[in-house]
Amino acid sequence: MTSENPIQPEIPPSGTGCVECLDDNGWWFHLRRCAQCGHIGCCDSSPSQHATAHFRETGHPIIQSFEPGEDWYWDFTSQEAGSGPKLAPPDSHPADQPAPSPADVVPADWRSKLNR
Numbered sequence: 001m002t003s004e005n006p007i008q009p010e011i012p013p014s015g016t017g018c019v020e021c022l023d024d025n026g027w028w029f030h031l032r033r034c035a036q037c038g039h040i041g042c043c044d045s046s047p048s049q050h051a052t053a054h055f056r057e058t059g060h061p062i063i064q065s066f067e068p069g070e071d072w073y074w075d076f077t078s079q080e081a082g083s084g085p086k087l088a089p090p091d092s093h094p095a096d097q098p099a100p101s102p103a104d105v106v107p108a109d110w111r112s113k114l115n116r
Contacts, residue, residue, distance in 0.1 A: 004036060006062045011038040012088045013066065016097060018042040020050045027106045029114055031066035031093055034058075035073065035084065040066055040093075045114045046100075052076070067099070068092040 018028045018041050028042030032051035037060060041051030051063055061077040064087060071091065073084045093101075100106045107113065 006060065007035040007084050007087075008037070009085045009087050011036070013038045013090065014040045016040070016090075016093045017101065018046070018048075018050050020053075021046075021048060022102075024048075025105055027100050027102060027110070029100045029110075032063040032074070033066040033087065034060045035062040035064050035087060036060040038088075045116070047113050047115065049115065066092055068095045 013033050018026070018031060019039060020026070021028050021042055026048055028046040030043040030045065032041055032043050033039070034041070034054055037058070039054050041054045042048055044052055055061060055063070055076045062073055062075055062084070064071065064073050064084065069092070071083070073082045075082060100110050
């Protein structure tokens with residue numbers, strides 16, 4: 001675990017999509033942003049659950065939703081939702097980016113592949 005402040009408001013997001021899914025030609029349902037380093041990962045409903053994997057690998061405990069119109073935080077350590085400061089822009093993926101995404105790799109039966 002790191003001793004750094006778990007929320008670094010000045011750090012911008014790593015991009016507009018899940019870093020690992022984009023690298024692996026995968027897809028995601030919703031996105032989450034690490035409040036400490038800006039890493040964008042896919043949510044736990046997504047097949048690969050990269051936001052949680054990022055927490056396990058780095059110890060960065062706080063994420064914020066990276067969905068348009070959402071500003072809630074989640075603390076993996078306490079397993080509690082909460083609020084926090086405004087993070088560096090952008091605060092979500094582009095509003096015209098579909099969910100799930102990227103559209104060209106989402107399978108037709110994507111709903112059956114979500115984690116529940």
